[in-house]
Amino acid sequence: MSLISAIDLVKNYGTKKNPIKALGPVNFEIHSKSFTLILGKSGSGKSTLLNLLAGLDKSTSGSLIVQNKNLSTLSQRKLSKYRANIGIIFQFYNLLPNLNSIENVMMGSWAGGVEGTYEYAEQLLKDFGIDHRAKANVKTLSGGEKQRVAICRALVSQPEILFCDEPTGALDSTNERQVIKILQGLSQKGLTIIMVTHSQEFRSLADQIIYLKDGLITDHKNFNHQQIPQEEPNPNHPSSPNKVHRNPDEPLPLTNSVANNDNFNIDPKINL
Amino acid sequence: MSLQAVLLILYKYFKENWLRIILASGGIIIGVWSITLTSFLSLGLSEKIITAINSQSATKYIQVQKDESGANSFFEISGPPKFQRISPNSVKADTVNIDSVQEVAANSTFLSYLRTSSNDPIECVNNLYATLDQPDESQLIPGEQPINPQTAAENSDGCYLINQNYGSFENLYQANKTDWIGQETPPTANEVVACYQCNPSSPLFEELSLASPQELLGQTLTLEYVKTPIHEPAGSIFDVTNPGITEYNFEETQTFEVKVAAVIDDRDSSDGGFAGANNFFTSRAIQQQASIVTPESVDFDNAGFIAIDVFIDDFQSLDSTIEDLQDKNYLVSSAAQLFITAVQSLFLVVTIVLGLFGLIALIASIFGITNVMAISVLKRQKEIGILKALGARNWDILKIFFLESTLLGIVGWIIGTLVGYLSTLALSVSFERFVLSNDSWRNNLENFGITDFVLPINYVIILATFVIALIITSISGILPAIRASRQDPVQTLKN
Structure with missing residues (x-):
């Protein structure tokens, strides 16, 4: 069973009389624990699609089923709750400028009222090699550091899905490689990642690539489509009764797309 | 959104913008200061004057008369009065149940x-x-x-x-x-x-x-x-x-x-x-x-006798005793009461008039604060978008901006009240330094029971100004807060 299903999904802007078609109709499925790439040039509708998938916007017509919920028909309140239980990373980080690093990370759980502990946030910062900048105001961080804080923020609520909107678009090559490694590691740990990008460099990481042009899917490639066993939903999970409680230490079968044999390792002393 | 998130956002906002907040709450500060100062001064002066009056034995003295018509107020008598001569014994009999009456004597x-x-x-x-x-x-x-x-x-x-x-x-x-x-x-x-x-x-x-x-x-x-x-x-x-x-x-x-x-x-x-x-x-x-x-x-x-003097035990009983005597159809004259009523009325009018200026300043601050909050919402659109992307609901965003607005009012109230209190303190110190240091003036004032010029703190006024400040900033902040909550996260994140 797929985690995400889009059925005749359409998004128009403008008025009903003079609609501006931005996306659709599109149809696709995304499986759990997969790494999905949405590729397309500027104006192809990929950001529009990501906004719909992340619950930031609502479709004009069609259905978008995520975790057995039709996002197209959810109320604003329930969409907020959905957003609280996913992770999202932006091209330009979108950190809260008045807060320091760890406060920004904690906001990833506090904003949506999701349970998240300070210790877990500290651990995330440590895992991504920026615990030494935990108390620093985010205005003083470099681009790479900011994006790592953003990744920690996205993960603090232990989401099942991580949405990435051009996560390396504002980074130099060194930091870009670091972020790629991070996302690769997260994918290996079983996190479902959906990334929007115009860069072809991520193709080797993806289980599935959706090509968009002028709002329509022009190509759809599954590289390693296999039936990945779905864990039963854990009803005791505090954040969502439908959320799968994931054991991050449980190894998953590596696919050909994840051909990089390097172990996931972040050098804490990144030369920025 | 958790309480920690709200408090953190508010704390950080105030830490970064404290000067702007103080300036934005200027109208509140001026209004509260004005009301506090004028109220304390008026009430304090009124109290001192009444203390002075009360220090004189004449305040315990009431004169009673009876008009042929039976009227108990001079205003009810048409034409020149025709007083019925009354005896001390008859007045004693009429006042036997009035506990405050100590003595009755012919005038x-x-x-x-x-x-x-x-x-x-x-x-x-x-x-x-x-x-x-x-x-x-x-x-x-x-x-x-x-x-x-x-x-x-x-x-x-x-x-x-x-x-x-x-x-x-x-x-x-x-x-x-x-x-x-x-x-x-x-x-x-x-x-x-x-x-x-x-x-x-x-x-x-x-x-x-x-x-x-x-x-x-x-x-x-x-x-x-x-x-x-x-x-x-x-x-x-x-x-x-x-x-x-x-x-x-x-x-x-x-x-x-x-x-x-x-x-x-x-x-x-x-x-x-x-x-x-x-x-x-x-x-x-x-x-x-x-x-x-x-x-x-x-x-x-x-x-x-045309008039009988009634002496009461305490000045505080004056009003009730006058009422009791009027109930028995006596025309009652009390110079002390007239004077005290005049003093109290005068100071009440002065307090209200001066306080109105403060109230006008407070009301005018609605426009200023609304403007400040609207600009704040405009400047922080991205922040709103981020919070919404992280799962904050419309209600959470409304709560944050509404609380920011009311906190503006609280800050203004605190500063205004402090400044008002310090102003009254300065007046007290000046009085003691420049008036009480003069021997003649001090002696004269002591004869009237006035030994200082400490103005009492009226907590009712303080509470009232707090409530008014809260109401005003709440009114000011509600529209910008609603506007903030309705921001589209997609549009705001693009900014």
Whole structure:
């Protein structure tokens, strides 16, 4: 069973009389624990699609089923709750400028009222090699550091899905490689990642690539489509009764797309 | 959104923008400061004045009368009043259930005179008023008519009204220091302070053949206390338009030998000083002793008087006692109440008028704060978008901005109240430094029970300004907060 299903999904802007078609109709499925790439040039509708998938916007017509919920028909309140239980990373980080690093990370759980502990946030910062900048105001961080804080923020609520909107678009090559490694590691740990990008460099990481042009899917490639066993939903999970409680230490079968044999390792002393 | 998130966002916002917040709450600060200062000052001044009034025994004194019509208010009487003479006993009977009434006494029971005699006895020109018996018309000096003893006292030779009450010796001395001759301590029971030429129309000192005030000093005078009762039958009517002629009986006198311990030389009235038109200032001992003289043949308790004095136990009972007396159809006069009511009304009006200015400043601040909050929402659109992307609901965003607006009001209220309080403190200190440091002023004020100018803190005013500030900032902040909550996260994240 797929985690995400889009059925005749359409998004128009403008008025009903003079609609501006931005996306659709599109149809696709995304499986759990997969790494999905949405590729397309500027104006192809990929950001529009990501906004719909992340619950930031609502479709004009069609259905978008995520975790057995039709996002197209959810109320604003329930969409907020959905957003609280996913992770999202932006091209330009979108950190809260008045807060320091760890406060920004904690906001990833506090904003949506999701349970998240300070210790877990500290651990995330440590895992991504920026615990030494935990108390620093985010205005003083470099681009790479900011994006790592953003990744920690996205993960603090232990989401099942991580949405990435051009996560390396504002980074130099060194930091870009670091972020790629991070996302690769997260994918290996079983996190479902959906990334929007115009860069072809991520193709080797993806289980599935959706090509968009002028709002329509022009190509759809599954590289390693296999039936990945779905864990039963854990009803005791505090954040969502439908959320799968994931054991991050449980190894998953590596696919050909994840051909990089390097172990996931972040050098804490990144030369920025 | 969790409470921690809300508090963190508010704390960070205030930490980063504290100066802007203080400036934005300027209207609140000015309004609260104005209301606090004017209210404390008005209420404090009113309280001090009432304290001063209350320090005088006259505040415990009420005068009651009865009009023929039975009205209990002078405003209800059409035309000149016709007073029904009432007896002390009847008033006592009517006030037996009024706990605050301590004593009832006939008003103007006696007219009291002192006439002097020294080595050369001085007699009143009209012996009518100094002797015990009322002579018939054949004994009058040709051209002379029986006249009101009150007027007689001002015109006749040798008969002088006793000064009833000049407050304290210290007041008299301080007010006439430059004219003072002789003993500078209060007169004993056998001494008097005389005033040379305080009453220019009085021939007293001509009759004593004194060349200067110094000659009066140390003289022994014989003062004859003459008391004449004034009474009419109870129930009879006194028409103010036709008072008629009252006949008096001079029944008893008392004689006192007193030594002139000090003299006030008031020949030069241009040098200030104030001793009134009184010739003698006696100790209360003489007055009290003289007052014991009571003609036994007159039943004062059942005689009729135009007015009866009612003395109450405490100034605080004044209003309730007046009400109780009016319920019994008495016309009630209390100079203290009139004065206090006037003072309180005046200060209430002043407080309201000045407070209105503060209120206007507060209301005007609505526009300023709304503008500030609207700009804040505009500037923080991205922050709103981020929070929404992280799962914050519309209600959470509304809550944050609404709380920011009310916190503006709280900050303004705190600063305004502090500044208001410090202003009143400055006034108190200035008063003590510039007024109470002057001996004369301090003594005068102490006589009226005023020893400081500490303005009391009125917590009702403080609470009221807090509520007003909250209401105003809530009104100011609600629209921008609603606007913030409705921001589209997609659009705001693009900014």
